[in-house]
Amino acid sequence: MTGSFSREQLSLYFIAGTQDTSRDFFQVLTEALEGGVTMFQLREKGEKSVQSEEERLHLALKAKEVCSRFKVPFIVNDDAELAVKSGADGLHVGQEDLRASEARKIIGSSAVLGVSAYTIEEAAEAVEAGADYVGVGPMYATFSKQDAKAVVGPERITQMRESGINIPIVAIGGIQPEHTKAILQSGADGISVISAIASSQSPRKAAADFRSQLI
Template sequence: MNTTSDPSSWRTYLVTGAEHSAGRETPTIVADALAGGIDVVQLREKGADARSRYHLGRRLRDLTANADVPLIVNDRVDLAAAVDADGVHLGQADLPVEVARERLGPDAIVGVSASTVAEATAAVDAGADYLGVGAVYGTDSKDVSGDRDGIGTDRIAAVADAVDVPAVGIGGIDAGNAASVVEAGAAGVAVVSAITAAEDPQAATESLREVVSDAR
């Protein structure tokens, strides 16, 4: 596993969401985030049909491969295989970790969403490589699990203490509050609108990365 594929090295994690992009194309947002130093990109786009997500995934695969940055696909193990992604991120109602790894191979990165310590430990016991923990703060995004008012940084700390894989905080995070999430024990932070909705996604990525790096 190279350094960029090691979740413990991830500081900033972009989850795509065209609904937040003010009409800009997702590949444009991703290219800007890559220029700003994003560590990992997740193809989400839950509002798109499978064919559209496949074609978008192929475009993102080219961009991320050229930047030596992992591409993760949200939920869909079949789509992750089809676009030759580096891995998949699974929700609590998705396929089990062991099935995803069987389909994608032993080197695939498999992440799992968790909002409680019990969910986190179960995911790690099943073989998850990292956890997406949230929603940390209140959010209207549909890509995170947990209380819409946010589970808070105390839960991040509890999860980080309970498991031996990296926890990535997600949900309502931006450059203004990311440090608290990392100081609580998260290896890094995952964001949607903090980058996608920004007037300058590259600058937003750079700012977020600086905050997280300082907090680490």
């Protein structure tokens, strides 16, 4: 895998799987990219998600191909083997997934590694394990994840910055365009969005609305 990574790529980070939209998944992804998404993570999880390894690989390869047309990094959630097989630009792991240090060994030093961090301690551990960025949240109440923890708000990002966490941070959880400025002011490098784009009637417009708040 090859990962070229910069903080700017976290500006508008779209996360989705087939379970997050009732429309054609690749059409949604294409429209979101047209609207200005700067990074995409395939998070294929839940009851309605694709289960077979063969189908998941096909999904990942096609999503990667769409992202490459827009020169946007393609990240796989949780599944290190799928990330390697699909030639993804990187992998994102949660606290209940593969340990970040193990993930780094599997994907190699050049791939992007993102880690979900709820506490300052988890963020510090991610830095030590070689993470390129941490995803922090939930910022606000969210219905995209059944296992979402209690809301921490943008102040958690401020606390992390004050504690010395200096790698890129992307916020996640219930984020709407009007939240963007407060999140960036807290010290985040960008925002990540699932349902606000994936469930939108116009993913292109939804992404563009977020982008307009990032300027």
